[in-house]
Amino acid sequence: MTTTLAPPQARAAKRPVRLFRNLMSKIALVPMILTALVIFVGGTAWTVVYSFTNSRLLPRLEFVGFDQYERLWSTARWIVSIQNLALYGFLSMILSLVIGFTLAALLDRKIRFEGAFRTIFLYPFALSFVVTGVAWQWILNPDFGLQNLVREWGWTSFTFNPLNDPDTVMFGLLIAGIWQGSGLIMCIMLAGLRGIDEDIWKAARVDGIGTVKTYVRIIIPMMRPVFVTALVLIASGIIKLYDLVVAQTNGGPGISSEVPAKYVIDYMFRAQNLGQGFAASTMMLVSVLIILVPWAYLEFGGKKRG
Structure with missing residues (x-):
């Protein structure tokens, strides 16, 4: 059996045909591409450039080198905000995944009133972070919240x-954040579990493998893309953490619950120091890239080499 290769002239003639294939779809993508380039890429570049300036109320091109960054990393408020975000992010990722997967695994057992339970668990995600923060501020208030209720018993x-203890305030925020976000993770995990072939469970039962061991050794490795999606969603919410903090504690007591997003907003719009706000937002971008680039390289680069 012989294979006939198309001559270079024939391959070159096919390229324009491929270029104009689905032309209307490609034209429809032009506004989105321009939006991404101008607003997102252009805005990011503009922010990075002006982070090296002495901009105050209005942006101005008076370059001061790394002065804004030196001031940023010598500010106690920024250091505390980074520590808080790291603590909140680490615990939020672990607890959201564990709670979300556990709830999904329980619902996947075909329990009664599954639809009602699914609605109850997902309902908090429909609320804004402001509503969630205010609600949990009342629940955790010692005068008329959970503490007062238990004492009345x-x-x-x-x-x-x-919320009034600097050492535990981030855990109060964590409770509210997990309460709101676990329902979404549960739905994502449940969709992944429903995509598992029933024959896999039957084979595991025939081999005498327990339920927990089946989840750990078979089901969870098969759901790797689902876990990656959930981690991306959780991480994006952690980086943007702002509304919940403002609604619950407004950064207090003192600066014990400050987060980077609040630092950026306060310096850009309250302190009227755009240069410092741009520097802080650039550092947030760098922190995301430090995590995203190695992950993308391992996730996609390794597959291409393989």
């Missing part, structure tokens, strides 16, 4: 006041 020594 007779446990007068019970103390639970995380």
